[in-house]
Amino acid sequence: MVEWEIEAKSSGEGVTSPYSRTEHCENIHEYRCDTSVGVIGIDVSKEHLVTSKGRVRKFTNNEKGYEEILTMKPNIIVIEPTGVYSTRPCQYFKERGVKVLLVSLAMERKGRKGKKTDFYDAEKLENMVNKSREYVNNPLKELVSLYLFMKDVQTKQENRLRRALFLVSDEEKLSEERLEKFSKGDFSDVKLYQLEYTGTVLREIQVLARTLIQTREELKEVRKMIEGNVPQDHVSVSEKFID
Known part of the structure; x- marks a missing residue:
């Protein structure tokens, strides 16, 4: 394996010197021992993907970069989950028939001395294939994330509305009926303070x-x-979660 100190000196295009690997098959996953299976580790950032293999190892984190990586014909790709920046390439590769695995390097980094390099991390990811889990697209994930985001927005809107009501009246109730009236500019059921800023x-x-x-x-x-995306016997659980 290329030493990470050497990798740190690689050019901006990610071109590295040829190297040989020294891992022993008995210490790594069967995927790495099968020469017919191409395993590639990928370190992900917002702008780039750095691979563990290839003469050119640095690619843009967009469709052009994904297609360039696919020209290496990988069967398995190992990626560290980094939120939205890794979700898109994971889904892209999976939908094109590549097995995508996820594994975290957090614990491994704690014991490492020296500066982090994306090239070293990519190689480490490839060698951690036996500790990885398969990437699975969960349609509920984005929906629940959206729901929680909108709940937070709703709370902020309600708090802001109560603040505004306090400035001009002694009533802060937000019933559906009152909201409808307020939305039409009808404040007939509210006793207002006639102050300079009331209008x-x-x-x-x-x-x-x-x-x-x-x-x-x-x-x-x-x-x-x-x-609609939760099995019937799990609906009660989802209701408890999103209420």
């Missing part, structure tokens, strides 16, 4: 009420989508 704040309340109503409706739609 401006009432306009803010109207805008916030409209936005909050829309957010609540969209949350209902996302919830339906989540429930």
